[in-house]
Amino acid sequence: MMTEDTITEKQAWTEFSGNARMVKRDKELGYTMRMMAKPIPKDFGECTHSPKWGVEPVPTPPGYAWAAETFSRGASSLHLVPLTPLDEDEAKAQNSEWAEPGDRKVASVCDRRSQSVWGWSRRWHRTEGKLECATCLKLARAQTLPGMGGAV
Incomplete structure (x- = not known):
């Protein structure tokens, strides 16, 4: 380009x-x-790499989600939080992104950030351009990779 x-x-x-x-x-x-x-037109076809595009997906332990803070200015990272995301239809019906009640405080697994359930978001306009917190990512990998043990 x-x-x-x-x-x-x-x-x-x-x-x-x-x-x-x-x-x-x-x-x-x-x-x-x-x-x-100049660009050379070429049909690359379907990606045959495993994982697709050659990049491992970000690990997400069961019962957790990657989310951005909604009420904090300057927050530039995604954090792993112990929240269960609702699918799109359920989220619209319940007017919430999360299965948990919205009146409790939830801390990220790195303990650097804490917000009410409503203070965490997975929506694209909140998460776009943000990378995962390095500490949260390390803990997620330890929790999800076989043989690594550890707990989040």
Whole structure:
């Protein structure tokens, strides 16, 4: 991709990945960026990698969800919280994202953030552009990977 705003490799990384934390994560995942004189039309077909696109999904232990704070300015990370998300239809019917009652305080597994149930959100406009908290991610991996043991 080359536009008026994206003419160098560094600008391309920013355009595709977003902020510096996302660029660093994508490079660690093995993504590369190549500048080309002009795009070569090619049908890549269905991705045959396992996992799809070559990236492991973010682990989420049962009974937990990745969420962003809704009432905190400047919160730039997703945190793992002990909440059970409702599916889209149930969420609309109950006017809540969560199966739990909305009047209790819920702390992230890293204990750095605490909000009422209503203070956590999985909605795209709250989570877009945010990476998982490194401490929460480490605890989630320990909880979900076989043989790792540990508890969240």
